[in-house]
Amino acid sequence: MRQCPDCGLPIQRSNVPGPRCRCSDKRLATARLAAKREAQHATILDLLRTVDASMSHELVEELLASVAPAANARSQLVKHLAAEPGVLTAGGSRMPKVVSEFIYAAIAAGIDGLVSPSCALCSRPRTLFHTHGDGERICTSCYSRQHTATCSGCGREDRRIKARTADGQPICSRCHEHARPQQPCDGCGRPGSVKQSVVDGRRYCRSCRAKQAPTAPCVVCGQQRRINARTDDGGAICTTCYAKARTGTTPCDECGQIAPLQTRADGRTTTSTNAGKNLCARCYRYPRRLCGVCGRHRRVALKATDTSPDICPTCYQAPVVDCSICGQQALGRRTTNHGRPRCFSCQTIGQIDAALTGPDGLIRPELVPVRDALAASDRPRSLLTNWHNLSSLHLLSDIAQGRLELSHEALDARPQVFSVTYLRAMLVAADALPPRDENAVRLRRYAAEAATDITNPEFRGALSRYARWHVIGRVKTNRHGHISPTTAGRAKANIQSARNFIDHLTASGHTLHDFPQAQLETWLSRDSTRRIGFIRWLKQGGYLTRCQLPDPIRQKDPSHDVDPEEQLGLARRLLHDPDAASVEDRAAACLILLYAQPVTKIAALTTSDIQVRDAGTYLTLGPEPLLLIPPLDAMVKALPVAKPFGTASTLADPRWLFTSKNAGTHLHPTSLMARMNRLGITTRASRNTALLHLAATTPPAVFASLVGIHITTATRWAELTGAAWNNYAAHVPIRTSSQQASRRERPR
Numbered sequence: 001m002r003q004c005p006d007c008g009l010p011i012q013r014s015n016v017p018g019p020r021c022r023c024s025d026k027r028l029a030t031a032r033l034a035a036k037r038e039a040q041h042a043t044i045l046d047l048l049r050t051v052d053a054s055m056s057h058e059l060v061e062e063l064l065a066s067v068a069p070a071a072n073a074r075s076q077l078v079k080h081l082a083a084e085p086g087v088l089t090a091g092g093s094r095m096p097k098v099v100s101e102f103i104y105a106a107i108a109a110g111i112d113g114l115v116s117p118s119c120a121l122c123s124r125p126r127t128l129f130h131t132h133g134d135g136e137r138i139c140t141s142c143y144s145r146q147h148t149a150t151c152s153g154c155g156r157e158d159r160r161i162k163a164r165t166a167d168g169q170p171i172c173s174r175c176h177e178h179a180r181p182q183q184p185c186d187g188c189g190r191p192g193s194v195k196q197s198v199v200d201g202r203r204y205c206r207s208c209r210a211k212q213a214p215t216a217p218c219v220v221c222g223q224q225r226r227i228n229a230r231t232d233d234g235g236a237i238c239t240t241c242y243a244k245a246r247t248g249t250t251p252c253d254e255c256g257q258i259a260p261l262q263t264r265a266d267g268r269t270t271t272s273t274n275a276g277k278n279l280c281a282r283c284y285r286y287p288r289r290l291c292g293v294c295g296r297h298r299r300v301a302l303k304a305t306d307t308s309p310d311i312c313p314t315c316y317q318a319p320v321v322d323c324s325i326c327g328q329q330a331l332g333r334r335t336t337n338h339g340r341p342r343c344f345s346c347q348t349i350g351q352i353d354a355a356l357t358g359p360d361g362l363i364r365p366e367l368v369p370v371r372d373a374l375a376a377s378d379r380p381r382s383l384l385t386n387w388h389n390l391s392s393l394h395l396l397s398d399i400a401q402g403r404l405e406l407s408h409e410a411l412d413a414r415p416q417v418f419s420v421t422y423l424r425a426m427l428v429a430a431d432a433l434p435p436r437d438e439n440a441v442r443l444r445r446y447a448a449e450a451a452t453d454i455t456n457p458e459f460r461g462a463l464s465r466y467a468r469w470h471v472i473g474r475v476k477t478n479r480h481g482h483i484s485p486t487t488a489g490r491a492k493a494n495i496q497s498a499r500n501f502i503d504h505l506t507a508s509g510h511t512l513h514d515f516p517q518a519q520l521e522t523w524l525s526r527d528s529t530r531r532i533g534f535i536r537w538l539k540q541g542g543y544l545t546r547c548q549l550p551d552p553i554r555q556k557d558p559s560h561d562v563d564p565e566e567q568l569g570l571a572r573r574l575l576h577d578p579d580a581a582s583v584e585d586r587a588a589a590c591l592i593l594l595y596a597q598p599v600t601k602i603a604a605l606t607t608s609d610i611q612v613r614d615a616g617t618y619l620t621l622g623p624e625p626l627l628l629i630p631p632l633d634a635m636v637k638a639l640p641v642a643k644p645f646g647t648a649s650t651l652a653d654p655r656w657l658f659t660s661k662n663a664g665t666h667l668h669p670t671s672l673m674a675r676m677n678r679l680g681i682t683t684r685a686s687r688n689t690a691l692l693h694l695a696a697t698t699p700p701a702v703f704a705s706l707v708g709i710h711i712t713t714a715t716r717w718a719e720l721t722g723a724a725w726n727n728y729a730a731h732v733p734i735r736t737s738s739q740q741a742s743r744r745e746r747p748r
Helices: 022-049 057-067 071-083 097-108 140-146 173-179 206-211 239-245 313-317 344-356 365-375 380-385 391-400 408-412 418-429 438-450 457-472 485-508 517-525 533-540 564-576 583-595 599-603 632-637 669-678 683-697 700-707 711-721 737-745
Strands: 130-132 136-138 159-164 170-172 215-217 224-230 236-238 261-263 288-290 297-299 320-322 329-337 340-343 610-612 617-620 625-627
Touching (some): 130 140, 140 159, 170 173, 224 239, 329 344, 344 365, 344 391, 365 418, 408 418, 485 533, 564 583, 583 599, 583 632, 610 632, 683 711
Antiparallel strands (some): 159 170, 215 224, 224 236, 288 297, 320 329, 329 340
């Protein structure tokens, strides 16, 4: 047997003439493969240089090695690019998967002039794994939307398949999610599919994870938003701006712009308005047909099938269902209870219990009344919809989970916004927190904060003593033992005026002992409404020795520029016209227009102030009860009016005639004043006009005891109206000449 001259082995068989073995075949095949790869490499290099002249041999080799390392994939790539070289710059979706991956990799490598492929349905630049229609390629999301089946879990038709059971039955994404083990979320407390966060190690649901996603200023809109993509230089692009910046390949038939299409002219639309057109999201018009539930002609949210009609968004989102938990027929969702219907009330109760359940699996006894009040809401759908947007419920969940202490001090450490105030009132009304005078606490906090940032210890001490002992120590409480909002507002104004004077002292460089008179007059001349109570207090304490207090300004007559006839006409309309305003506003307005009551006293009226006797209905405004005229007596007896304020209405204190949004409290005087202003009533001027009318027609002692003002105040109003006859000339006795002479001779 002959031997091979190259390897020395016996020659068994060879495909080439001459004394050669199989090693010659291998070398020949390797040489042919290398030549083929070089030719493919040269072809792709030439095609890319037509787009970008700076292409290098090494970069093309790296792209081919990363995208098409196998010979078949490289052959398919070269064959398609050689047959259709315009695919590099035309985009589109008619290409093999390896071609789209190669273009994506080339764009990522920095090659200019290339256009990324896009999905044939959604026009998004994504990897095209699947084919659709006449050779077009689509992404995985569009493929899953196109390929649906009947879910074996909930039985609904045309559902996208998320997974399959062990026997191959399809399961939709919702049933697949429900099949996973349910655990309570550490953020919102709701049971669901949770994942551990890499930030703090706690387990969150999908919604809470989305809220914790990193944010950055968007380079397009400038807002602090979640990052969806980045520019070439690393700038962040938010989701909204990224969606606006996406472009498609087919122009819209309406506006002519190239943008992602909402519908295409391939017969997939269902309305005559959109049929046969390529329409972007801005030009697309949703179909409007007759709803099979409510009968209104509205936009279609759920298309009709062989067994169900078209359904509008309202009826689709809130249909009337037979609840699988309570058994009642009410508004709810069809498949929220593991594929079974559940009403909004039961769904809300389940969410409340999950949020208020502590780490031990129980609800704290102090929070049980709060839980019952939340569960008794007459608008459970509203509470369910706004659950994640209500900061008060987030704080309540933190208290239930033990992350926040159940105390006034813990709530005081939070910013005093409406959510904190609302939650505090709810906890106090439910006896979870002890009651306290909130206006007094806010006033003391305001006084402490006013002197915090004063660097001069003498100024800081003077302001602190004045605010604590002179202002807060002398403030008067109302008949309920609390500081009224109006009184607290006046005290805050005095403290703020004192702080302004301290700032003026600091800016001028003087002390409390060498402050000159000229500087004091300059400070007072800047604003005619400045209060001088702090300056008077400083003078009494031995300060401001070089200053003299200005002369007291003579008080002006109270403003009463309201026409009495117009005021009486407005009072008659509010008394007899039920459509003029609500019962609360009509009763409060009549108490101002007819009985000169301040809004502070009206807002704090209670049911114990009403007395029903044989003679009629009496209202206690002063020392003596006042007999109300009809029909005002009926309006006052109709109070309080139940308000649809959710939890506040359940925990409302029934003694207040004018209830507030906060649980257990009465209406704030400022809110009542704003409501009177909307009726055309200027509270101060209208009250003064009513006082003038009462002083002119009623003896001061009588109307002072009825409307609840001091007798001295009533006398001054009587003097202002001219009803006091003490100085009347006809009543002054005329002295005779002998009486005058004896008066002159009287020894002094």
